[in-house]
Amino acid sequence: MQKYVQSVYKHDPFHLFSTEHVVTLAIIALLAILLFLFQERVKQPRASRSVRTSLPLQLSDLSVYLSAIMLVTKSRKLFVFLFFAGIGSSIQALATPDLGMFSFPHIYILFFISHGSVFLSCLLMAVIGTNRMGQRSLWVTVLLVNVYGVCIFLIDRWLGANYMYLTKKPGGSSLLDVLGPWPWYIVSAEAITIASFFILYLLYRIFKK
Structure with a gap:
């Protein structure tokens, strides 16, 4: 050299x-x-490509992290939000998981444990807590979910991604298949979301009584 x-x-x-x-x-x-x-x-x-598919931007993914914070801080505001958005999105994710090519065990176990923990965390807070909720809490959560959805839609357009399935339906069969084409299935999903929030609200009122 x-x-x-x-x-x-x-x-x-x-x-x-x-x-x-x-x-x-x-x-x-x-x-x-x-x-x-x-x-x-x-x-x-x-x-x-990883950024377009692997960021924790789905509402159910966000709920996983927020539920951990809720359990540590005992935050009433987080409980109110997660009781509607967390339970609703987790039940949907558990009932119709979008796991692609992955099956048991791989990310299968992690997926069901993480999303199941959101559901159980909210139930735990409902059982041990003294929080009260009115219909205003329901509509505030609807507003927050929609604001979050608008932000995710802008991120989807920027990255060419499909978080929260706001730009197209997921591959394979899913619940969205029966809700019409884009963008009408988003409107249908919005109506289903509000209806599920009302059901959760009524169940909570009955449980507390």
Whole structure:
């Protein structure tokens, strides 16, 4: 290596289109051709594809983290939000899981434990807590879920993703298949969400009485 960095160069001068020159140009040309042929893969690297599918942005995923905070802080506001949004989204996720090609055990166990824990955490807080909820809490949760949905829709458009299934239906059969095409299934899902919140509210009132 020392001979290449010495102050006085004692080797042959550069020759135009010598073997070394031609081989170097050929390598650069080959890399340019490969870059052109595989441009779609370059535009969509693996990390980018992961960002579009693996961020915890689904409402049920967010509920997993919020339920842990709720249990530690005993927050009434988090309990009210999670009683509707957390239980509702977790029941939907547990009943119609979107696990793609994964089956037992893989992420199967983690998925059901995490989403099941949201359901059980909310029930635990309902049993041991003295929190009271009125219909205003229900509508505040509906508003918050919709604001979150708008934010996720903008993120979906930015990343080319489909979190909360706001840009298209998930692959394979799902509950959304019977709710019409996009964007009408979003309207139908909104109505179902509000109806499920009312059912949860009535069950809570009956339970507390």
